[in-house]
Amino acid sequence: MSQGTRLLSIWGTTFAVAALLSGTGSGGQEKKEEQERQEGQALADSILSQWKRKNPEKASDWVAEEKERHKIQPPADNSALLQSGEQGKGHVYGQYTERDLLMWSRETEKLVVEGSRIFHDADALRSTVAVSCDMCHPDGANTHPETYPKFQVQMGRVALLRDMINWCVEQPVRGTRFEPDDERMRALEAYIYAQRRGKSLEYGKH
């Protein structure tokens, strides 16, 4: 059976079920909608799992896998925003839902996790000597991002965290420096900052 035929048959079943449901009458509109939602979800899940089987590379949950390998500090907990009294009545700004909070934390964490992946991968860092950041900085230790900007004597100027990352990328790692707005640089910065969660900023500290 081709994929197209299979899909058609699934759709066919759904419509049949939907038609049956619509005829039940007193079950009520709500129940019917819920039923439809579940059916739709089942359908979407089946199509997605089919796609995952076909594309195992793309389908791997790289965020979960990276989090299993390396300890990632979680982003701040914003659940207090949802508590009653915190949300201003009649204001659009500040009306948050659980869904908002989930999106913030997932998206933020995803950038941090991507940073962790690059931090631990000599190839992603374009190292020519097979050296990655974690070889000197396990869990991002001894990177002290909270002390930047500071005057870096050896560079003869004030360095931002990204300048020091690029210095490491070029020197011990023997790779090619990243442009400041390179996605990989953004991810590395995100990971390094995340690992120092809770530390207070002390810019200029040596």
Add this chain to the structure above:
Amino acid sequence: MRPKHKSVETRYMEERNEFFQALKSLDRRSFIKVSAAALGAAATRGIVPPTSFQPVRLSALQAGTGSDIYFAYISDSHLYEQDVNDRFVRSLLRAVDDVNQLDPQPDFVLYGGDLAQLGQAKELDLGAQILKGVKAPLRVMVGEHDWYLDLGEKWKSLFGQPTYSWDHKGVHFVTLMSVVEEDFWTVRGMSPMERMKTVAGLDNGVQRPFTVGAEQRQWLQNDLSRFGNDTPLVVFSHSPLYKLYKNWNFWTDDADEVQAILSRFKNVSVIHGHTHQMLTNRIGNIHFHGMLATAWPWPYAPEGMPPLTIQMSRPDPFNPQDGCGDGEVRVHPEGLVDKVYNFWNRNPVTVAREYTVSWGRESLPARPNRPSY
């Protein structure tokens, strides 16, 4: 052929090396004596320090700070093949030069494990080749980076069994394979290289904690059974034989059981690699000393640091060999040691026997001038 004339720089470097060699053999108290003597010697010779280091060396010899057993160590070189990364190769060559220059030569040289980075045959062959250059007898210990590609096959073909013991001048020496990990790879269907890379990541949480394992503990028990409690005992292990920080495997999961086997001895010294830093601990009669790496220094664990440890200051990222080095160990007749950290870019530091014996009250090593971070 030895050159007939040496340049001023060569002579200076030779004298400087001798000076630092001599310094290592001194504890704080005799250092004061010796410096006074050195000043006198310098005055009579009309030399103003630090133009010449020679007088201190002479005075040190007069002070007679020798000991029965004296060995050198090199550890954690993490070699890739030379055309992949020559920096780590050059560092190991430097360490071999260091120990070959020791005069008098040590009784033996201990290699502390992690010779290779990914356990590959070419990496281990290269390491074995370089270590052949060591003049003194060589004792080799295994580390996790040597082991988890082929589960020790290549390493054993070069260096033999990883667990062994021997006696030397009345001291019993034991080398353990302390990086046994429970099988985490089969269930995940990992290839040998995936397994190796997982273990090679210090902060990789998929791997399991290090252990010595029941089999080796039984071996250790049997090996030690013929010795009385007074026997001086020195144990070599790659991971520290105590529980420091689990996330980075600065940790041996069955350390308590191993310590229980060692605890009946009056004096036990454990010398370990893996941590790439100055590290001192004492649990009962067991005194622990870490070794420096030749490849790179590790940061200190964020929690659980033993109070006896004097932390080396933060390595300078702008100097790739800062915080790295090798060292020497003087074993006193009762089994405790003076442990020398021979930093390549800093003054050497000696953690004297008296320091751990007095729980850190006496013979304090020179404190570094900066925090470790």
